[in-house]
Amino acid sequence: MPIVTIQVTREGTRPGNESVTAEEKARLIHGVSHLLLDVLNKPLESTFVVIEEVNTENWGWGGLPVEAYRRQRAAKAP
Amino acid sequence: MPIVTIQVTREGTRPGNESVTAEEKARLIHGVSHLLLDVLNKPLESTFVVIEEVNTENWGWGGLPVEAYRRQRAAKAP
Amino acid sequence: MPIVTIQVTREGTRPGNESVTAEEKARLIHGVSHLLLDVLNKPLESTFVVIEEVNTENWGWGGLPVEAYRRQRAAKAP
Amino acid sequence: MPIVTIQVTREGTRPGNESVTAEEKARLIHGVSHLLLDVLNKPLESTFVVIEEVNTENWGWGGLPVEAYRRQRAAKAP
Amino acid sequence: MPIVTIQVTREGTRPGNESVTAEEKARLIHGVSHLLLDVLNKPLESTFVVIEEVNTENWGWGGLPVEAYRRQRAAKAP
Amino acid sequence: MPIVTIQVTREGTRPGNESVTAEEKARLIHGVSHLLLDVLNKPLESTFVVIEEVNTENWGWGGLPVEAYRRQRAAKAP
Numbered sequence A, B, C, D, E, F: 001m002p003i004v005t006i007q008v009t010r011e012g013t014r015p016g017n018e019s020v021t022a023e024e025k026a027r028l029i030h031g032v033s034h035l036l037l038d039v040l041n042k043p044l045e046s047t048f049v050v051i052e053e054v055n056t057e058n059w060g061w062g063g064l065p066v067e068a069y070r071r072q073r074a075a076k077a078p
Helices: A022-040 A066-076 B022-040 B066-076 C022-040 C066-076 D022-040 D066-076 E022-040 E066-076 F022-040 F066-076
Strands: A003-009 A048-054 A059-061 B003-009 B048-054 B059-061 C003-009 C048-054 C059-061 D003-009 D048-054 D059-061 E003-009 E048-054 E059-061 F003-009 F048-054 F059-061
Touching: A003 A022, A003 E022, A022 A048, A022 B059, A022 E003, A022 E022, A048 B048, A048 D048, A059 A066, A059 D022, B003 B022, B003 C022, B022 B048, B022 C003, B022 C022, B022 D059, B048 D048, B059 B066, C003 C022, C022 C048, C022 E059, C048 E048, C048 F048, C059 C066, C059 F022, D003 D022, D003 F022, D022 D048, D022 F003, D022 F022, D059 D066, E003 E022, E022 E048, E022 F059, E048 F048, E059 E066, F003 F022, F022 F048, F059 F066
Parallel strands: A003 A048, B003 B048, C003 C048, D003 D048, E003 E048, F003 F048
Antiparallel strands: A003 E003, A048 B059, A059 D048, B003 C003, B048 D059, C048 E059, C059 F048, D003 F003, E048 F059
8 A cells, every 4th residue: 555755846857848747747657656566565556656746936955945056056066 | 733634636526526626625624623533532723634636647546647547447347 | 546644643542541542543544534435425445544643742833842832831721 | 864844825924925925935945954954963955845835725724724714713812 | 856755554575574674675765766867867866765664553445444454355355 | 824844864963862852853843933933924833843753774865775875975075
């Protein structure tokens, strides 16, 4: 009966995408469900997966909203 | 001080509804708060309830997005 | 496919009990699963319930650990 | 590697605002990240913060949706 | 910055084990972190994974504590 | 009615401590509750805080259990 919760920022991974696509979500669900089958022998039908997309202004890292933190890191990179 | 989190798919339970209705949410909040009062003697004013609605493409079951899994199960049913 | 998470402090509800009993947990699981069946027509076998017990020193209310807050409220009561 | 999740109702804190503002979110992220640095010596870059905004009809308190509960409390106040 | 939470019952997957082993946990962490790299292009160092083990009496399925539900299902199997 | 969940590894922050101390937990509860009062004007008595301590073998970072990841980073540091 595993429950897997995947929290990611709501943004695209490729140019032109503004969010995680349905196909990417399906791959995440497939992959993590099979991982639990392989490692812990959990039947596929007993695993629930919930994907939570979080707006970037609601995600903090490094003491800043994540987009500000990314800009700060990019500016510091050698 | 109980906290109850109820996660459900964002879809209607009756024809014509596209999501859980405000009246259904109020019944869930009422029911679970009184359950905690009855079973654990928790005062109503000390219980918080949070209902999270999850888009069906973000919910996985059986290694698939839930709508694909339902179709698969329906096709297999005798 | 609802998921219900119930967070409560790890303490007994009656004299002599130091935590929620197995019988009380079974009543919570039964009650909330039937609530989702009654209100949203969710089959019992599609509902997961997770009960999380939290040590009182890990639970805050009113800006204080919960036991300190209860003492403060009791002292203020008329 | 702390993870801090802040759940609040989706509503403004000042007249004219309908939700938590980006500036308020940034202050929450800054404040809680520095709190973990001060109290537990966690580096800022190892703390994630997620702010979840919940519609008021999805939040229960006192056995009621929170807006109904507030009205009830206001009506009872001396 | 993904956060993945994996909730499973606290029990062994093989005879002689009473819980998930450290090696199984490491495989779960490795697998899901690489899944997020493959599907969403998230760098390994930006993914947090939290594994929560839940006592079986705290996990409900089918309206019952999970061990009672498993016995019920086994008794019904043809 | 904010709910704040703080997840940290179960380990001491100073030599001789094996976990977060009660005094450190009280400071976290105090700090975050006052932050919500200051930023969002939430009364102290309407904020719940839950601190979850996670064993280091249950926490993953960089595709590894966190202690292995820390060793890897220390070995790479110039």
